[in-house]
Amino acid sequence: MAPSALELTRARLLLRNVLSARASVALAYHADADGIASAALGAAALERAGGTIAPLTPEKGHNIYDERFRRALDALGAGAALMLDTGSRANGAFGSTPTIVVDHHPTADRPRVHAFVHDDESPATTLLTLELVAPLAPLDDRHWLVALGILGDSGGRAIDHPILSAARSRFGAQPLREVVALINASGRAAHPEPEVGLSALRRADDPRSIVHGESSEARRLHALRREVTAALAHARRVAPRVRGRFAIIEIASGCRIHGVLAAAWAKRLAPRIVLVSNRGYTPGRIHLSVRSHAPHDLRAELRALLPHAGPDYAAGHARASGAILDEGTYAELLHAIDQAA
Ligand SMILES: [Mn+2]
Structure with missing residues (x-):
């Protein structure tokens, strides 16, 4: 349109x-x-x-x-x-x-x-x-x-x-x-x-x-x-943890590299949904990037896991979504992924 x-x-x-x-x-x-x-x-x-x-x-x-x-x-x-x-x-x-x-x-x-x-x-x-x-x-x-x-x-x-x-x-x-x-x-x-x-x-x-x-x-x-490239090279060494349809990668970087990292892994781990969580980006908050190579509606997938999360949850595009969560909500999300696995 x-x-x-x-x-x-x-x-x-x-x-x-x-x-x-x-x-x-x-x-x-x-x-x-x-x-x-x-x-x-x-x-x-x-x-x-x-x-x-x-x-x-x-x-x-x-x-x-x-x-x-x-x-x-x-x-x-x-x-x-x-x-x-x-x-x-x-x-x-x-x-x-x-x-x-x-x-x-x-x-x-x-x-x-x-x-x-x-x-x-x-x-x-x-x-x-x-x-x-x-x-x-x-x-x-x-x-x-x-x-x-x-x-x-x-x-x-x-x-x-x-x-x-x-x-x-x-x-x-x-x-x-x-x-x-x-x-x-x-x-x-x-x-x-x-x-x-x-x-x-x-x-x-x-x-x-x-x-x-x-x-x-x-x-x-x-x-x-150069700074961002070095941070990304470091984060790429973190191994994904597979849980059912999801693969979870947890990093702690001051740089906004979670999206790029998720996109890179989504290709390699297809058809899994890749979820990268970054604890180092802003204090007290966990920034999530969610990507998949397969055509999932990631916003809908995330909403289904945590139906009551706020407006910073499942934002973005169908194929490139994310969230900003506190520790408690992030733990709930991991739990919901485990339950679904
Ligand atoms: Mn744009």
């Missing part, structure tokens, strides 16, 4: 009003290649249309629904907020700032926001962002940002998308993949610096300049990537 024309119109009207009132637009984004590239694209469009932007993204282990984030957003006094690739919740509202959510994660209900540009069949939020902001300013030279989102998020599904094909023939497949890894690392490092990833994308005219480390931001991204 394409995003609703009515929502797109509402969103563009709000942005045009904010631009003519000379107010700023807050940009909140998911700290991965798709989210950060969406923010860079939105920033380019708004700045080329004469506007100003204020990037703002939730701290490590937090999301846009945190009270702390809402207060920070309200304190900015922006004319509007663009939430890019952050997921959405039915009851999500954002204080006093008129908000546009642009997102491709599945959701049961429309969030209570000014406009909701949504398509859960879209391979990347960068594509939805482009659709939203393309009428504001010429962006042809920034289409490689859209390609980064597709490469980062689609898992090869949209590999023939014309925007990705064009970027590949212009810059080469390998440099684009490397930029995705570098930008992802800015959000996955133990002390995430997604703003460095965003700044590198906004400054670069050519993604290859980031690969070559031509700016201080680009060099910083390379250091963050």
